[in-house]
Amino acid sequence: MKPQFLIAAPHSGAGKTTVTLGIIRALHNRRLAIQSFKCGPDYLDPKLHTIASGKTGINLDRFMMDDAHISSVYNAYGNDADVLITEGVMGLFDGSVKMEGSSADLAGFLNIPVVLIVNAKAMAYSVAALLLGFKLLRKDIHIAGVIFNFVERESHYQLLKAAAEDVGIRALGFLPKNEGMQIPSRHLGLKTGSEIDHEVIIEQAAEHIQKHIDLDELMRITAAPFFPSSFPLPLIAKGQRKILIARDEAFNFLYAENIRILAGLGQVSYFSPLKDTVLPAADLIYLPGGYPELHLGTLSANTALKQQLVSYYEHGGKFLAECGGMMYLGQYIADEEGRQFPMTGILDVSTSMQQKKLSLGYKRMLIGGTELRGHEFHYSHFTEIPPQEQDIQVWNARDEALQTPVFKTDQVLASYLHFYFGNRAAAIEKLLFG
Incomplete structure (x- = not known):
């Protein structure tokens, strides 16, 4: 059993990548070995994962890869990790055709729980309907917990937490907006170049996460069976080319x-x-x-x-x-x-x-x-x-x-x-x- 989960959101722009980076670094700072993955073809987020964890971020994609390859890669890179964290793409159910290749598709295939990041800035008890819909749309997807983002007050969080509890989803905490953990973007995604001090931003995100999110509970509710792999990972050169x-x-x-x-x-x-x-x-x-x-x-x-x-x-x-x-x-x-x-x-x-x-x-x-x-x-x-x-x-x-x-x-x-x-x-x- 290892803590392993997919971080998803109802839609893009909910703060999924920043929260993912903060969780990776916060657990890394506890001297845990973190292996991160990115759902979909994105190049930029895995680079940021690598900075956050010190281990290469790996893509998993159900269109570009066959199922046997995904399983082999996931298990091989996860062999030496204490925690496996996969960042989703777009909204949880958004795929190339309906939900084909979506974050939910990958979570269902890998049989790992989902942690939802919800931008709850302008929501209260109505979030219950949103969470219930996400919980029921696919029976093979287990939404283990929810983190409410852009929530400024404890009183607001208590309304959201009650809504989550009423639909049977564990609330793991809330995150007030933090300008210091914002990564600028350019036309293909978040900036990953040397003009940005990602180390400072990621460390601030980790401190923010550590302060507001119950990481022990997160790891407890996302523990799932892990199957080691003998898939060859070393970059072994063959031939004289x-x-x-x-x-x-x-x-x-x-x-x-x-x-x-x-x-x-x-x-x-x-x-x-x-x-x-x-x-x-x-x-x-x-x-x-x-x-x-x-x-x-x-x-x-x-x-x-x-x-x-x-x-x-x-x-x-x-x-x-x-x-x-x-x-x-x-x-x-x-x-x-x-x-x-x-x-x-x-x-x-x-x-x-x-x-x-x-x-x-x-x-x-x-x-x-x-x-x-x-x-x-x-x-x-x-x-x-x-x-x-x-x-x-x-x-x-x-x-x-x-x-x-x-x-x-x-x-x-x-x-x-x-x-x-x-x-x-x-x-x-x-x-x-x-």
């Missing part, structure tokens, strides 16, 4: 399991398109997504590295590029004012941040009989839509066929899609190396 991964402030949307799989295909090392002027030797260069649009001047001005990337390509070098990485391989990226910043020019395509429009959602891609899954989340767009290759098919989560440009040659696999290939090692090796 050199796999080079871009990782800096511009390119950092990386799944830990993707890195583990790539490490099984060769020797993994890292470089910075922002700072490095010498390109290390490589058999494959992985350019993940991130925020290239925030660093256009620096990326464009690093002509020494761009020229070496072009030379690498001209001599048969291979690329895997996702979203921002694909944009970097193009001719130029235009900022919101329309200023064009030359990139590597390897792909005959250009992208722009003008007239931003959100493209969001799961995708399934079939390339020559090999299926990959992933997620799109970007505001940029192609300046001219390139043609879709005939032998590549793309569908969304509703199995609707899409006209989504994908670049696939013997040397390049690139698109706006962020791939998850943690459970498809053979497929990704076939596509990248033949």
Whole structure:
């Protein structure tokens, strides 16, 4: 038995991530080993989890991963943990299609209890109806407790607590608003860059949680059976291939399991398109997504590295590029004012941040009989839509066929899609190396 639970909310904006970070750090400060997970494809929240716990935050996603893989990853990373904490995504029942792939879907599959974070600033006894609806919608989901957020007075909390007790849900405390534990956001989520002192914010959140929330009761009511796993987690390199991964402030949307799989295909090392002027030797260069649009001047001005990337390509070098990485391989990226910043020019395509429009959602891609899954989340767009290759098919989560440009040659696999290939090692090796 281990305390393990999923932190969810009725809707986005209830303070779920901040409360999650505060609970992780508060328990970590008790010298407990905390393993955190994030429901869904989000890259940014797991980074914050890692800061809070000192252990890598891991994604769990029921669209991109098969069930056996989810179980293996959850149990393997949880082997050495005292407490397992999963942060939900959006509202508890919000999925790609109705509640498919939702936080509730994951909690039901893992058979772990749910702790609800409710923004109760403007609510009193009516919260009973909300809690009862969440409790009854799915019988396989156990809502073990509730934390009321943005509640300023004890008298207000007592009204909310009575409502929770009347529907059979344990109230674990309330949190007054605390300006010191707010993490600023940008267009893809909470900021995770060096411009924010996350350590200070997370520690303040932990102190706030410790003061107002009954953590002992939280761990008691969420204890559930845990099944250890022999799933291999070490990043053990195999073979002589050199796999080079871009990782800096511009390119950092990386799944830990993707890195583990790539490490099984060769020797993994890292470089910075922002700072490095010498390109290390490589058999494959992985350019993940991130925020290239925030660093256009620096990326464009690093002509020494761009020229070496072009030379690498001209001599048969291979690329895997996702979203921002694909944009970097193009001719130029235009900022919101329309200023064009030359990139590597390897792909005959250009992208722009003008007239931003959100493209969001799961995708399934079939390339020559090999299926990959992933997620799109970007505001940029192609300046001219390139043609879709005939032998590549793309569908969304509703199995609707899409006209989504994908670049696939013997040397390049690139698109706006962020791939998850943690459970498809053979497929990704076939596509990248033949």
